[in-house]
Amino acid sequence: MTRKNHSSRREFLRAAAAATASLALASPSLAQSPARVVVIGGGFGGASCARALRQLDPSLDVTLVTADRQYVACPFSNEVIAGDRAIEAQQFTYEKIATGGIKLVTQMAQTIDPQARTVGLADGSTLRYDRLVLSPGIDLRFDALPGYDEAAALRMPHAWKAGEQTLLLRRQLEAMDDGGVIAIVVPANPFRCPPGPYERASLIAHYLKTRKPRSKLIILDSKDAFSKQRLFQAAWQELYPGLIEWVALSQGGKVTSVDPATNMLVTDFATHQVQVANVIPPQRAGRIAEIAGVTDKSGWCPINPVSLESTQVPNIHVIGDACIAGAMPKSAFSANAQAKTCASAIVTLLSGATPTSPKLINTCYSLVAPDYGISIAGVYQPRNGLFADIEGAGGTSPLDAPRAVRAREAIYARSWFETIGAEVFG
Amino acid sequence: MKTLRTSLAIGLIVASAVPVRAASAPPPGAASCSGCHAPTSQAIPNIYGRDADATRSTLLAFRNGSMPATVMTRIAKGFSEDEIGSIAAWLATQK
Ligand SMILES: Cc1cc2nc3c(=O)[nH]c(=O)nc-3n(C[C@H](O)[C@H](O)[C@H](O)COP(=O)(O)OP(=O)(O)OC[C@H]3O[C@@H](n4cnc5c(N)ncnc54)[C@H](O)[C@@H]3O)c2cc1C
Numbered sequence: 001m002t003r004k005n006h007s008s009r010r011e012f013l014r015a016a017a018a019a020t021a022s023l024a025l026a027s028p029s030l031a032q033s034p035a036r037v038v039v040i041g042g043g044f045g046g047a048s049c050a051r052a053l054r055q056l057d058p059s060l061d062v063t064l065v066t067a068d069r070q071y072v073a074c075p076f077s078n079e080v081i082a083g084d085r086a087i088e089a090q091q092f093t094y095e096k097i098a099t100g101g102i103k104l105v106t107q108m109a110q111t112i113d114p115q116a117r118t119v120g121l122a123d124g125s126t127l128r129y130d131r132l133v134l135s136p137g138i139d140l141r142f143d144a145l146p147g148y149d150e151a152a153a154l155r156m157p158h159a160w161k162a163g164e165q166t167l168l169l170r171r172q173l174e175a176m177d178d179g180g181v182i183a184i185v186v187p188a189n190p191f192r193c194p195p196g197p198y199e200r201a202s203l204i205a206h207y208l209k210t211r212k213p214r215s216k217l218i219i220l221d222s223k224d225a226f227s228k229q230r231l232f233q234a235a236w237q238e239l240y241p242g243l244i245e246w247v248a249l250s251q252g253g254k255v256t257s258v259d260p261a262t263n264m265l266v267t268d269f270a271t272h273q274v275q276v277a278n279v280i281p282p283q284r285a286g287r288i289a290e291i292a293g294v295t296d297k298s299g300w301c302p303i304n305p306v307s308l309e310s311t312q313v314p315n316i317h318v319i320g321d322a323c324i325a326g327a328m329p330k331s332a333f334s335a336n337a338q339a340k341t342c343a344s345a346i347v348t349l350l351s352g353a354t355p356t357s358p359k360l361i362n363t364c365y366s367l368v369a370p371d372y373g374i375s376i377a378g379v380y381q382p383r384n385g386l387f388a389d390i391e392g393a394g395g396t397s398p399l400d401a402p403r404a405v406r407a408r409e410a411i412y413a414r415s416w417f418e419t420i421g422a423e424v425f426g
Numbered sequence: 427m428k429t430l431r432t433s434l435a436i437g438l439i440v441a442s443a444v445p446v447r448a449a450s451a452p453p454p455g456a457a458s459c460s461g462c463h464a465p466t467s468q469a470i471p472n473i474y475g476r477d478a479d480a481t482r483s484t485l486l487a488f489r490n491g492s493m494p495a496t497v498m499t500r501i502a503k504g505f506s507e508d509e510i511g512s513i514a515a516w517l518a519t520q521k
Pocket residue numbers: 040041042043044045046065066067068071073074075076077078107108109110135136137138159160161192193196286287288319320321322330331332333334335363364365366
């Protein structure tokens with residue numbers, strides 16, 4: 001008890017000192033009006049960050065700019081495609097966020113002036129910022145795979161942004177004859193949700209096994225290895241023998257062009273004519289990042305991992321799928337963890353202090369069947385300008401776990417989605 | 427003493443006008459926990475507002491493998507004893 005009193009008194013003194021120091025350091029305008037933080041992108045990264053900022057400092061003036069009134073979440077959307085889940089379970093709104101003192105602007109941010117520190121909106125108005133956070137997610141590159149453009153995506157859905165595309169792939173799968181072939185085309189790294197294509201293959205196989213057992217699923221991959229590979233492959237053999245064929249890069253898996261009119265997928269070695277073609281194209285950071293000048297040649301955004309601030313443009317932070325996070329995968333979990341780290345760093349920076357080195361966690365669950373979950377986890381810290389894996393920590397579920405453990409991880413996966421959905425939007 | 431009390435008083439006024447949460451900022455790693463753990467989560471236990479010593483010893487047991495778990499054994503290995511102590515203490519103060 002005495003110790004507790006002592007430490008809380010010490011903490012109070014520290015807080016008071018920090019407050020005095022920040023007053024002394026702050027410019028007159030900062031001291032008079034609250035600091036303005038604008039967050040662009042109301043997904044797992046941006047919405048989490050806006051909330052965390054207000055939680056850390058309720059006096060901050062926080063504006064969340066996002067394109068739509070509704071957010072459709074990707075995690076668990078593979079279950080929608082497989083017919084085990086309603087799309088409504090993926091939909092979130094911003095009403096609760098708006099009641100928490102965050103100003104909500106529902107339109108596209110179109111321009112950014114880093115000198116004037118302003119954001120130009122679709123309706124012509126501008127927002128001023130002291131700090132800007134970008135969490136725009138990904139843009140699909142419709143210039144990277146010959147034949148695959150926006151029109152092609154209406155024939156060969158990517159379903160890599162959830163919503164209409166998810167439902168389109170679902171309908172195509174339902175309409176497919178028993179005995180049909182469905183292909184999933186997977187890009188090279190880096191891309192959103194590294195285990196996502198293989199979870200999708202698993203859940204589609206689960207559907208085919210019970211409903212269209214003569215069908216086949218082929219994965220045409222631009223890589224020779226993938227996330228949780230041994231776990232996925234062992235489970236495929238156990239649950240869906242002979243149903244899924246994975247064609248690696250070195251076996252001619254890389255698709256070099258597509259023809260949407262005939263549902264044709266061309267590799268250097270073969271031409272695959274399929275009933276359903278799920279083409280996941282290469283990706284880059286959401287367009288606004290390029291407009292802001294925070295992307296590099298790769299199309300993604302280099303950041304300082306301590307503050308998530310762009311290394312190219314001051315006062316702009318980039319979180320989530322859009323940033324180059326080193327060992328951290330592009331996941332909703334990562335985006336959420338980065339958002340909270342970024343919010344802390346911004347509050348610290350606005351007070352005139354320097355943020356200290358953080359540690360972040362990621363855990364990505366995948367469902368191989370509705371009651372069969374596997375996971376990969378990691379703990380990260382800044383090293384050489386990136387988030388690096390802490391050695392000895394993290395890794396995947398064990399290869400030889402009993403089914404009860406897989407069932408438990410499936411339950412944890414669902415629990416994770418409930419919890420993060422509530423933390424971000426609830 | 428008078429100086430200290432005066433500066434404390436200033437600190438108080440400032441602290442209430444401009445909330446500064448530096449004292450309650452999460453220690454390294456702790457902000458990530460709420461991705462999975464919440465007071466309302468059912469399958470995954472709530473970790474907030476619980477006795478710091480209990481949380482600390484559970485995390486240490488995950489870390490040295492003496493307590494089995496699906497994912498926490500892998501995560502706890504990413505933290506030193508000191509870091510685990512700070513995380514447990516901070517979680518205890520959260521609701
Ligand atoms: C099939 C699939 C399964 C997945 N499963 C998992 C999983 O199990 N676990 C997991 O952790 N992750 C999973 N992910 C990954 C996860 O969805 C992403 O990593 C996460 O959404 C990234 O968050 P973000 O904030 O970076 O981007 P997003 O969530 O995409 O949010 C970006 C938002 O910004 C808006 N926006 C963009 N530009 C502008 C602009 N200029 N103005 C206004 N608004 C703008 C967009 O409309 C969007 O709402 C999965 C992904 C897929 C495709």
